[in-house]
Amino acid sequence: MISAERPNVVLIHWHDVGTHLGAYGHSDVTSPAVDRLAADGLRFDRAFCTTPLCSPARGSLFTGRYPHTNGLMGLVNQGWEYRPGERTAPSLLSELGYRTALIGQQHESHDPCRLGFDEVHAWPAGRARCGPVSEKAVQWLEAAPAEPFFLTVGFFETHRPYPAEEYPPVDPATVQVPPFLLDNDHTRADLAAFLGSIRVADAATGRVLDAIDRAGLAGSTLVLFTTDHGIAFPRAKGTLYDPGIRVAFLARPPRSWKVAAGAPDGLVSHVDVLPTLLELAGGQVPPFIQGRSFAATLRGEPGPRRTEIFAEKNHHDEYDPIRGIRTDRYAYIRNLEPGTPLRLSGDIERSPSRLGLGDDHLRPRPADELYDLDDDPWQLRDLAADPSHARVKADLAARLEEWMIETDDPALAR
Numbered sequence: 001m002i003s004a005e006r007p008n009v010v011l012i013h014w015h016d017v018g019t020h021l022g023a024y025g026h027s028d029v030t031s032p033a034v035d036r037l038a039a040d041g042l043r044f045d046r047a048f049c050t051t052p053l054c055s056p057a058r059g060s061l062f063t064g065r066y067p068h069t070n071g072l073m074g075l076v077n078q079g080w081e082y083r084p085g086e087r088t089a090p091s092l093l094s095e096l097g098y099r100t101a102l103i104g105q106q107h108e109s110h111d112p113c114r115l116g117f118d119e120v121h122a123w124p125a126g127r128a129r130c131g132p133v134s135e136k137a138v139q140w141l142e143a144a145p146a147e148p149f150f151l152t153v154g155f156f157e158t159h160r161p162y163p164a165e166e167y168p169p170v171d172p173a174t175v176q177v178p179p180f181l182l183d184n185d186h187t188r189a190d191l192a193a194f195l196g197s198i199r200v201a202d203a204a205t206g207r208v209l210d211a212i213d214r215a216g217l218a219g220s221t222l223v224l225f226t227t228d229h230g231i232a233f234p235r236a237k238g239t240l241y242d243p244g245i246r247v248a249f250l251a252r253p254p255r256s257w258k259v260a261a262g263a264p265d266g267l268v269s270h271v272d273v274l275p276t277l278l279e280l281a282g283g284q285v286p287p288f289i290q291g292r293s294f295a296a297t298l299r300g301e302p303g304p305r306r307t308e309i310f311a312e313k314n315h316h317d318e319y320d321p322i323r324g325i326r327t328d329r330y331a332y333i334r335n336l337e338p339g340t341p342l343r344l345s346g347d348i349e350r351s352p353s354r355l356g357l358g359d360d361h362l363r364p365r366p367a368d369e370l371y372d373l374d375d376d377p378w379q380l381r382d383l384a385a386d387p388s389h390a391r392v393k394a395d396l397a398a399r400l401e402e403w404m405i406e407t408d409d410p411a412l413a414r
Contacts, residue, residue: 033206074315091116105154186356
């Protein structure tokens with residue numbers, strides 16, 4: 001029997017959008033459905049993925065474990081998979097009496113039937129475009145099961161490419177170029193196309209949200225919205241800077257809970273989502289889960305607060321090992337192959353933005369980087385060599401090392 005005490009869960013996830021949405025202050029972005037979800041629920045302003053790469057990021061979201069722990073350290077299309085025996089959100093929730101269903105995009109396995117869902121409605125022969133995926137999700141919600149359910153709705157959007165015939169671009173002159181990108185015609189045209197894809201994905205999201213309401217499920221359903229990692233532009237996707245690992249995370253609790261809308265304080269990591277869902281479902285959080293539940297926050301109650309999040313990069317188009325820790329004020333990044341240039345992912349390397357980028361990013365990277373986010377939110381001034389920040393750097397480096405040891409990070413063997 002469906003009960004708001006054990007809520008249904010609908011998780012909607014996009015590709016490569018970071019926080020590039022109207023709800024997160026981007027006034028040039030048309031995203032009314034997502035913005036409405038934020039206004040009706042909780043907008044987490046400091047939510048982070050564990051890695052700025054597609055498959056590993058989703059792996060952490062669905063296992064509550066870091067990529068180097070669950071084994072999904074690179075892209076599925078390059079042969080990476082979970083380690084044998086890994087437990088996923090759908091399998092664990094199924095054991096608690098939930099009906100679990102996948103509709104659309106997944107990026108964790110060549111065989112979606114291995115992921116633990118009771119139902120799989122995937123798009124194995126092509127990209128899971130938001131139009132047909134949202135249509136299937138609407139049909140599923142109109143005939144939702146009697147038992148509590150966990151439904152994931154995954155869109156291919158807003159992944160590159162952004163063909164104009166599918167995503168009509170906005171006027172490049174209206175685009176607001178983020179400070180970490182070069183403002184030139186190439187970047188503006190690229191962002192204009194990206195914003196066109198956001199508009200299309202948002203409309204599809206709106207159809208799913210409307211279906212939840214029409215089916216009378218809003219009072220008993222927790223709606224979550226997120227993305228895998230940051231936008232597919234230079235100094236974002238593929239990096240451990242905030243534009244690479246900060247993500248949109250919105251939660252609309254069951255309306256029967258009468259939780260006031262707002263922006264909860266504190267840091268949240270994607271590894272925290274699964275333990276939260278298990279607690280809300282009335283289950284125990286297994287000891288192998290590495291995240292921390294924020295179920296109290298979703299109920300509108302005080303709860304524990306994170307003081308740090310951890311992030312990593314391992315494999316994308318090639319091996320590029322990086323580790324990082326991010327607190328309320330500081331970001332510390334350790335490049336495990338110092339002296340090498342930053343490796344752009346292939347989709348960025350082939351993008352219009354790359355044409356106007358130049359080669360400044362090909363300079364050798366230092367062993368570590370430190371940024372004061374209060375004074376430098378876009379992380380453009382590295383303070384790692386500044387003697388006045390030596391104590392801060394040493395503290396963060398020690399905390400990062402401790403996390404690597406606790407999680408048995410294979411990078412320690414280097």
